[in-house]
Amino acid sequence: MVTEAAKRAGLHNPESERLEDHFSPHCCRHWLCTHLFRAGMRREYIKELRGDSRKEAFDLYNHIDLKELREAYLACIPQLEI
Known part of the structure; x- marks a missing residue:
């Protein structure tokens, strides 16, 4: 579902050899976490939404x-008074 929607939106090109042209569910997860954090959501909440057990997974x-x-x-x- 994710790759088909990304393909319709022009974010996914399975024919391309460039990694940047591929949008997978994993890429979607990275994008969402980054977007939520930049929008001001607290790290703890994002971590809970992801369901990760490792603290460093957020980074x-x-x-x-x-x-x-x-x-x-x-x-x-x-x-810094530089």
Whole structure:
């Protein structure tokens, strides 16, 4: 169901050799966890929704956007008095 819906939305191309062109249920799980966290949902709630028993599993599913990382870093520099 996930790959068929992703295919209709243009997110999944099974013919492509590029990994980025494939959208599986596993990719959907990563995307959802990252989206919920960025939208402000607490880590504990996301962990509960996923049903994971390992604490560190969250970090596997939360993807860092390099642009957001850079902006956050630059925003903190004045606070560091650099």
